[in-house]
Amino acid sequence: MQSIAELLGLLPGYSSIPETYRALIPVVVSCVVIFACMALAVLFAVWLERKVSAHIQDRLGPMYVGGWHGWAQTLADAVKLLLKEDIVPASADKLLFKVAPFVVFLGAFAAFVVIPFGASSFVADLNIGLLYVFAVGSLSVIGIIMAGWASNNKYSLYGGMRAAAQIISYEIPSAIAIMTVVIPVGSLSLVEIVNAQQGGIQNWFIFRYPPLVFLGFIIYFIASLAEVNRTPFDIPEAESELVAGYHTEYSGMRFAFFFLAEYANMFLVASVATALFLGGWTWFVPESVVPQFIPGPVLFFGKVLALVFVQMWLRWSLPRLRVDQLMYLSWKVLLPASLALVLGVGWVTVYW
Amino acid sequence: MWNYFRDIGLGIVTVLTSMGVAWRHLFTRSVTLQYPTEKWTMPERSRMRLFNKIEDCIGCGQCARACPTDCITIQTEKRGKDEPEVFASDGTQIKLRTYVFDIDMALCCYCSLCTFPCPTHCLVMTPEYEYSVYDKLDHIYRFAKEKPLSGKAQKPHSEKTESHGQ
Ligand code: SF4
Numbered sequence: 012m013q014s015i016a017e018l019l020g021l022l023p024g025y026s027s028i029p030e031t032y033r034a035l036i037p038v039v040v041s042c043v044v045i046f047a048c049m050a051l052a053v054l055f056a057v058w059l060e061r062k063v064s065a066h067i068q069d070r071l072g073p074m075y076v077g078g079w080h081g082w083a084q085t086l087a088d089a090v091k092l093l094l095k096e097d098i099v100p101a102s103a104d105k106l107l108f109k110v111a112p113f114v115v116f117l118g119a120f121a122a123f124v125v126i127p128f129g130a131s132s133f134v135a136d137l138n139i140g141l142l143y144v145f146a147v148g149s150l151s152v153i154g155i156i157m158a159g160w161a162s163n164n165k166y167s168l169y170g171g172m173r174a175a176a177q178i179i180s181y182e183i184p185s186a187i188a189i190m191t192v193v194i195p196v197g198s199l200s201l202v203e204i205v206n207a208q209q210g211g212i213q214n215w216f217i218f219r220y221p222p223l224v225f226l227g228f229i230i231y232f233i234a235s236l237a238e239v240n241r242t243p244f245d246i247p248e249a250e251s252e253l254v255a256g257y258h259t260e261y262s263g264m265r266f267a268f269f270f271l272a273e274y275a276n277m278f279l280v281a282s283v284a285t286a287l288f289l290g291g292w293t294w295f296v297p298e299s300v301v302p303q304f305i306p307g308p309v310l311f312f313g314k315v316l317a318l319v320f321v322q323m324w325l326r327w328s329l330p331r332l333r334v335d336q337l338m339y340l341s342w343k344v345l346l347p348a349s350l351a352l353v354l355g356v357g358w359v360t361v362y363w
Numbered sequence: 364m365w366n367y368f369r370d371i372g373l374g375i376v377t378v379l380t381s382m383g384v385a386w387r388h389l390f391t392r393s394v395t396l397q398y399p400t401e402k403w404t405m406p407e408r409s410r411m412r413l414f415n416k417i418e419d420c421i422g423c424g425q426c427a428r429a430c431p432t433d434c435i436t437i438q439t440e441k442r443g444k445d446e447p448e449v450f451a452s453d454g455t456q457i458k459l460r461t462y463v464f465d466i467d468m469a470l471c472c473y474c475s476l477c478t479f480p481c482p483t484h485c486l487v488m489t490p491e492y493e494y495s496v497y498d499k500l501d502h503i504y505r506f507a508k509e510k511p512l513s514g515k516a517q518k519p520h521s522e523k524t525e526s527h528g529q
């Protein structure tokens with residue numbers, strides 16, 4: 012944000028804008044930049060997901076649109092969704108129905124504010140960054156319940172209720188698993204957490220106190236999969252039971268926003284995992300051995316993409332869990348394990 | 364307690380196994396055929412669109428009788444005494460003038476029953492399968508070339524099939 016303000020200062024006539032408005036401009040600009048990057052990343056991820064799913068099933072996926080391996084397929088789909096009719100069911104709660112997709116999207120979007128993409132490319136360095144990510148991320152539950160309720164459709168409502176139960180249950184193990192990183196650093200600020208991992212791969216938290224933090228990473232990854240409603244935890248939108256879950260009644264651009272939010276959420280949890288466990292934008296080896304020749308944000312995006320790929324890989328290899336299995340996994344396996352990890356990491360940090 | 368940990372272990376092992384299977388398939392050759400650019404070569408005797416070599420057809424109507432869906436329409440008249448004699452390529456004399464020989468491929472069930480009774484082997488199934496059309500009536504293939512001499516009106520096709528097409 013500081014650098015954006017400096018860049019904007021170079022514009023002619025920038026300093027003649029009144030001080031009160033001038034403070035707002037970098038905020039707006041960085042939001043637009045994040046939104047644009049996110050939309051591009053989502054378009055790419057949707058294409059990647061299609062390709063990955065296709066190749067795992069020995070198919071080819073989109074091959075025609077745009078020439079090389081159908082790279083423009085998602086662009087074409089986005090245009091199609093924009094042009095489609097926006098239907099609001101007659102018996103739906105009109106206001107809630109219309110607002111819900113944007114609430115879901117807001118949760119995913121707002122959390123990107125504190126993600127450190129590079130040494131200086133982040134919008135805000137909150138000292139409660141992680142707490143903020145989790146708080147804002149939970150907004151999407153409200154949006155999903157709103158969508159399910161407002162659709163006035165029993166399948167949508169089922170989907171919304173399942174999503175609420177699932178996201179709230181899995182937020183607990185994932186928040187506790189994150190403690191395995193927060194305890195050694197002693198800060199909730201994502202920038203400080205990344206800074207604590209500088210100096211090569213051996214300093215990344217995933218390799219700290221083996222295998223304690225590594226297990227924390229695994230628990231966080233599983234729980235975050237459930238939080239973003241991805242297979243094998245996609246019971247809120249289980250196609251074979253609930254048509255499409257909470258977004259059954261949505262069409263056109265509002266459906267596209269749910270779609271965007273799902274993929275933005277994938278990127279969000281992958282970004283958090285990267286910043287916490289995989290060293291964020293830091294280089295693999297110490298600077299003194301091989302200097303970092305890839306810019307930080309690119310490195311960060313590469314790590315995020317690797318995690319997103321694993322999410323897709325899991326999606327296309329595992330079947331969907333039953334509701335009771337889902338709850339069993341969260342409350343009886345992940346929660347005790349993460350609590351034990353926190354105890355272990357706490358003991359190691361204090362007495363080692 | 365033992366079961367609890369065994370289940371967790373089993374879960375991890377099965378997840379890793381299925382991920383391994385998925386990973387292997389990520390790099391196996393895909394089985395997709397990029398249809399309009401790549402095509403299967405059809406077997407020589409595949410049963411696709413019908414073709415009638417009308418020069419050899421003696422108008423006996425056996426194919427129309429054999430057809431279970433009634434999609435072959437034949438109308439014939441006797442050739443006059445004074446006309447030159449016509450022969451099929453296998454030497455059979457063609458005594459009838461076939462002035463309507465319509466096959467409605469929209470009705471055909473590709474059973475190939477019509478091709479067996481044909482005495483001159485002029486009705487065959489070809490490997491041609493790309494003949495989709497926008498109008499069902501375009502699926503009526505008209506093979507007859509000659510015009511009736513007796514002044515009978517040349518009916519386009521049986522009314523039954525025409526009304527089916529609409
Ligand atoms: S293939 Fe069967 S259905 Fe088709 S025209 Fe011949 S006899 Fe009739």
Ligand code: SF4
Pocket residue numbers: 415419420421422423424425426427437480481482483484485486
């Ligand atoms: S059976 Fe053969 S010769 Fe007889 S009418 Fe049909 S196509 Fe012509």
